[in-house]
Amino acid sequence: MAAFSLIRRLLGKKTDTLDDSSIPSFFQKKAEQQGYTLSAGQTRAIAAMARETRHLLAGQPTRSLYLHGPVGRGKSWLLDGFFQALPVVNKQRVHFHDFFAALHRGMFQHREYDDALAVTLDELLTGCQVLCFDEFHVHDIGDAMLITRLFKALFHRGVLVLVTSNYAPQGLLPNPLYHERFKPVIDLIAARMDVLEVSSPQDFRSLAQAHSTQRFTRGHYLWPGDSAQREAFDLPAADCPPQSLTVGNRQLVCRRQHLRSIAFSFNDLCQQLTAVMDYLLLCQDFDHWIIDGLPYLADCPIAVQQRFINLVDVLYDRDKYLILIGDRPLAELLAGQAIDLARTASRLGQLQHANPQPLPDPVS
Numbered sequence: 138m139a140a141f142s143l144i145r146r147l148l149g150k151k152t153d154t155l156d157d158s159s160i161p162s163f164f165q166k167k168a169e170q171q172g173y174t175l176s177a178g179q180t181r182a183i184a185a186m187a188r189e190t191r192h193l194l195a196g197q198p199t200r201s202l203y204l205h206g207p208v209g210r211g212k213s214w215l216l217d218g219f220f221q222a223l224p225v226v227n228k229q230r231v232h233f234h235d236f237f238a239a240l241h242r243g244m245f246q247h248r249e250y251d252d253a254l255a256v257t258l259d260e261l262l263t264g265c266q267v268l269c270f271d272e273f274h275v276h277d278i279g280d281a282m283l284i285t286r287l288f289k290a291l292f293h294r295g296v297l298v299l300v301t302s303n304y305a306p307q308g309l310l311p312n313p314l315y316h317e318r319f320k321p322v323i324d325l326i327a328a329r330m331d332v333l334e335v336s337s338p339q340d341f342r343s344l345a346q347a348h349s350t351q352r353f354t355r356g357h358y359l360w361p362g363d364s365a366q367r368e369a370f371d372l373p374a375a376d377c378p379p380q381s382l383t384v385g386n387r388q389l390v391c392r393r394q395h396l397r398s399i400a401f402s403f404n405d406l407c408q409q410l411t412a413v414m415d416y417l418l419l420c421q422d423f424d425h426w427i428i429d430g431l432p433y434l435a436d437c438p439i440a441v442q443q444r445f446i447n448l449v450d451v452l453y454d455r456d457k458y459l460i461l462i463g464d465r466p467l468a469e470l471l472a473g474q475a476i477d478l479a480r481t482a483s484r485l486g487q488l489q490h491a492n493p494q495p496l497p498d499p500v501s
């Protein structure tokens with residue numbers, strides 16, 4: 138649990154004294170400062186946040202919120218703003234991958250207990266009044282069963298949950314083999330959460346101002362990855378031999394590592410049986426990433442496509458500098474059948490497709 142505590146953003150830090158009426162004005166000011174115009178869906182979500190903040194501060198029962206919509210429409214922006222403005226101390230902002238990695242790890246550690254989930258939640262959420270849960274999605278039936286238990290436990294504890302997702306509740310776990318088994322949690326969401334669509338004609342990630350503060354968006358997509366590009370960016374050769382790399386209790390391979398920089402081939406990370414936990418552990422040690430040899434994803438098995446999606450999710454959420462290398466334009470290579478590829482394309486679309494520039498010096 139110690140590792141998970143490091144990723145709790147601002148947990149336990151005091152916020153400025155605000156009441157619920159300050160929530161809309163906070164977002165309006167934030168939008169004006171960043172040059173955004175709030176969409177109708179965002180305005181409705183902000184009003185719901187203000188309402189539930191009022192109930193929370195008054196000690197009244199709260200109703201959790203589920204925000205869904207296409208990629209790049211400001212859902213995470215709303216979640217982060219709500220977390221920042223909310224005038225309570227006992228709050229957590231977590232990402233889907235992080236939380237479930239910690240949940241699985243904790244349940245394994247406490248497997249001797251009759252209710253390992255309850256013991257793990259006691260550790261992860263002690264005193265938590267508000268849980269902001271970003272990038273919620275479900276593709277695995279094992280996670281689906283755990284999510285049902287998790288949501289029941291959160292609502293029983295009276296935690297105000299704010300969820301963002303690219304999917305409406307009915308669109309979660311779309312695999313017809315498993316969807317009906319997930320219906321109880323869909324019904325639970327409908328009963329205990331206000332479901333709000335956040336949509337806009339504009340993909341906010343495509344705007345210039347969205348690139349100003351992120352390390353990820355200063356990264357590059359390079360093609361065709363020729364020798365001139367590699368020399369300009371100080372990249373390893375395409376046929377660079379593998380090096381052994383210890384990650385947690387596992388042995389992986391990379392192509393080069395130096396200080397806070399790491400280089401992999403696509404096959405090193407996505408064709409092998411790697412997992413989200415591997416990417417999270419690597420992010421603790423490396424800030425500058427090179428991923429070489431992006432293939433035409435439609436030719437890859439779904440499991441390989443999903444590993445790549447998960448990898449990009451982690452790098453984006455951890456705000457890592459990324460150089461991604463392929464032999465064709467990015468849009469051509471990102472064809473595939475995995476249902477989350479639209480989110481991946483939106484995120485990778487923020488990388489710079491410019492003439493080669495020197496790679497920033499690694500942080501020592």
